[in-house]
Amino acid sequence: MKETAKAPSNIAFIKYWGKKDPELNIPNNTNLSVNMSNLITTTTVEFSKSYPEDDITIDGEKKPEEISRAIKHLGRIRQLAQIDLKAKVVSNNNFPKASGLASSASGFAALTIAGCAAAGLKLSEKELTTIARLGSGSASRSIPDGFVEWVQGHDHNSSYAHSLYPPIYWDVDAIVVLASLDKKEVGSTEGHEAAYSSPFYKTRLDHMDNKVKALKKALADKDFITFGEIIEAEALELHSIALTSKPPIIYWVPVTLTIMKLCQQLRQQGLAAYFTMDAGPQPVVFCQSRDAKNLVLELKKIDSIKQLIINKPAKGARIADKHLF
Ligand code: PMV
DSSP: OEEEEEEEEEEEEEOOOSEEETTTTEESSOEEEEEEEEEEEEEEEEEETTOSSOEEEETTBOOHHHHHHHHHHHHHHHHHHTOOOEEEEEEEESSOTTSSSOHHHHHHHHHHHHHHHHTTOOOOHHHHHHHHHHHOGGGGGGSSSSEEEEOOOSSTTTSOEEEEEOGGGSOEEEEEEEOOOSOOSSOHHHHHHHGGGSTTHHHHHHHHHHHHHHHHHHHHHTOHHHHHHHHHHHHHHHHHHHHTSSSOOOOOOHHHHHHHHHHHHHHHTTOOOEEEEOSSSOEEEEEEGGGHHHHHHHHHTOTTOOEEEEEOBOOOOEEESOOOO
């Protein structure tokens, strides 16, 4: 009853921002993402009679808020498997969590895969994405391979994620620029609720279907320029909603803006680099792989950057054989 899983984080091209059903994490729009090869969570779960209570350690720490979300998720798995055993869980991220790098996506994807396997459940990928979604919406997208669509749906079974293309489909790089290592002040749960208070949120929802279609076409055509223009505009729109929520949410730090402007400059010089961002300060800069070396050189010229993490499109969550305990 001990299993380990590895799951990638993912970055959304078209964002999930605002929930139709906050209990089930049903999003207000279909959204699209790619898995990130160098942002990985590894999680081992063991259900056993020998544990009097759930014992959860994440990155060597036992933080009450994280533990209670994880225990809630274990409860869902126990209910499905009809078992009553407590679990030991050890989980490690290879990147700084809670800084807007979507550790909850990789975290809940890994917990779902390892937890369900450890509980003896045999589920389809589609079912696993719906369970991961209950832990954290974006976690559903970290389960299928490569380029992923989370279909909005209208209830638990119809809101699921699936792969559009495998990781090798498109030779692009996603460079995460760590602009700040501080824990972000406003978590995504609060952000999703706050979206409704922006006067522009309804306008956003009205054009989401078209945006999703346009991005899917750019992916199908491997049209990098159109793809870049859409993801950048979408990131700015997400942040416009955050900035105009009440109270306003300002995720950016000065380096965030520096990178945004650098992308514009680089494009003028002929280097096709486009940024996106989640609800945090860290830009993720996309380029075609042939341009990655030059882009990294340019980014390294900016002193205040804490770290660059270079990612390729990656496979989704899977079982691993090396346990953490
Ligand atoms: O899965 P959550 O509740 O942490 O929400 C993720 C929200 C964004 O990262 C801002 C956008 C997205 O689609 O990943």
